[in-house]
Amino acid sequence: ALDAYVDPDDPEGADPLPWAFGAMGLADRARHLATLYLNELADILRDAVDARFEFVRYAESLSMSQPTFEPLAAALAAPPTLVDAYLKELTLEALSTHRPRLVLVSTPFPGSVYGAFRIAQAIKAAHPEIVTVLGGGFVNTELRELAEPRVFDYFDYVTLDDGERPLLALLEHLQGRRGRSRLVRTFVRDPDTDQVRYIHLAEPDVPFAEVGTPTWDGLPLDGYLSVLDMLNPMHRLWSDGRWNKLTVAHGCYWKKCTFCDISLDYIGRYDGAAASLLVDRIEAIIAETGQTGFHFVDEAAPPKALRALAEELLRRGVAISWWGNIRFEKSFTPELCQLLADSGCIAVSGGLEVASDRLLQLMKKGVSVEQVARVTHAFTEAGVLVHAYLMYGFPTQTVHDTVDALEYVRQLFEAGCIQSGFFHRFACTxxxxxxxxxxxxxxxxxxxxxxxxxKNDVGFIDPTGVDHDRLGRALNKALYNYMHGIGLDTDVRTWFEDKVPRPRVAKHFIARALRA
Structure with a gap:
């Protein structure tokens, strides 16, 4: 069992890079080594400057499902770190350049919240007259019951869900054309009581077809680093190179999965647009950025919409490379997979989750392991890379279920159905x-x-009493090796620290499913 990648042809540890990059991958090899160097610098920053520092997420424990504002307030009151000082400098530089009257700060994840508040702190200290507004995925998910007035020492307004309608209403309010009581999905601090108020005048959201085209105007697109921290060719898509982000539709067309936040607007409200409009947006983005790589960031892009999009791209002769999130449903036939590949699809990611038909039914996932095998195989046959989102620790999942799931995953890698995967620990929200x-x-x-x-994550007591943390170490260790083509002929039980039962899965289950 391997904790890290070792070249099977050179187990004494000479150089794993030729296996990954071949003789010609000199630039890729350099990028990978430079990324490892950056990771070393991050370690130094954590040890010497700020123990909370990370490139991807920064001080997320201060805000993630944090019931009280105290930890974040204490961090903001502490002397600024070196990174804080740089962020303040960049903020003041932007204010000097653009001289805004209104600044919107988007926080997609908990790991961006501390930085967002430091930015607002710098703005209010230098220019208290500037109006600041907080929004984004973190707010939409975790601050729906906001009651902490100190948030408004930094932000004048906090808006929920899609930003277009709340911001249009807010702009009218700031221009004196709309009263405060007619704001939309907006938290404010009442000046008389110092308490938080939520104001929502129900108005229809801007339809997805009318929200406009994303813009990167003003961003130095040629100045961002492409990092390559993992040798797996599918895994690298998330960080290597820059992708124009676009959604095929608003929300999820399925919206049934029981582990998902389907009660939230960004998932539960499905709204599509014509393929011709989507390709218009694609062409406009290419004209602005000069880049033809696209990542469709839908919760799950609809098969019908993807078919129409592919046909429109081919009809117009628009040459792009694209990848995105899907559900591994039976609509993705070999014919459709090939059509998507012809239109520029290079990779897809989708949820296999717990890899157990019983648990997939409990999740209302709408797929089976056999079906996932056939769909992923169809994509692979069309030359499209496949990444599987995997999960463990779902309610009622037993040790035996977990061993079976790893056996399914092993067979999917062995059959070439998937090239990459990631195990997430289930979190109840x-x-x-x-x-x-x-x-x-x-x-x-x-x-x-x-x-x-x-408020987001909530702990739960599962009567099965399984130690999922201990099992998770084995799952991640096995998966890391599978992604490098190692250990696929090894009994899955060898990955686990403790004795576990023999898998109940037939040895050639996936191979038989593909022949059926």
Whole structure:
């Protein structure tokens, strides 16, 4: 069992890079080594400057499902670190260049919240008259019950869900054309009571077909680094190179998965657009950025919409490379997979989750392991790379279920159906069906404390009593090796630290499913 990648032809540890890059991959090899060097620099920054530093997420524990504002408030009151000083300098430089009256700060994840508040802190200290607004995925998910007035020492307004309608209403308010009571999905601090108020005048959202084309105007697109931290060719897509981000549709057309936040607007409200309009947007983005790589960041891009998009791209002769998230459903026939490949599709990612038909049904995923095998194989046969989102720790999942799941995953790699994967530990959220109806899944929720700030994850008690953390180490270790083509002929039980039962999965289950 390998903790890290070792070249099977050179197990004494000479050089794994020729296996990954071949004789001609000199630039890729240099990028990988430079990325490893950057990771070393990050370690130094953590040790010498700020223990919370990370490139991808920064001080996320201060805000992720954090019921109280105290930890973040204390961090913001502390002397600035070297990174804080750089961020302040960049913020003031931007203010000097653009002289804005209104600044919008988007926080997609908890790991961007501390930086967002430091930016707002710098703005208010230098130019208190500038109006600041907080929004983004973190707000939409975790601050829906915001009751902490100190947030408004930094931000004048906090808006929920799609930003277009709340911001149009806010702009009218700031221009004196709309009263405060007619704001849309907006938190404010009441000046009389110093309490947080949520104001929402129900108005229709801007249709997806009318929201306009994303723009990167003003960003130095040639100045961003492409990093290559993992040798797997599919895995590198997330960080190597720059992709124009675009959505095929708003929300999820399926919106049934019980682990997902389907009660939230960005998932639960599905709204599509014509393929001709999507290709118009693609052409406009290419004209602006000069780059033809696209990442469709839908929760799950609809098969019908992807077919129409592919046909429109081919009809117009628009040559792009694209990849995106899908559901591994039977609509993705070999014919459709080939059509998508012809239109420029180079990779897809989708959820196999727990790789157990019983648990997939409990999740209301709408797929089976056999079906996933056939769909992923069809994509691979069309020359499209496939990444599988995997999950462990779902309610009622047993040790035996986990061993079976790893055997399914091993066979999928062995058959060439998937090239990459990632195991996520299931987290129960208050917005998911599991969090809303735990009794249907045989679990009991751990009571939450009083919430004044962030609310999302909620602990639960599963009567199976499985140590999923211990199992997760084995799953991730096995998967890392599988992604490098290693250990595919090894009994899956050898990856686990403790003795586990023999898999109940037939040895050639996936191979037989592909022949059926």
């Amino acid at each position: 208050v917005h998911s069906p599991v969090g809303r109806n735990p009794e249907e899944f045989g679990v009991t929720l751990v009571p939450l404390p009083e919430i004044r700030f962030a």
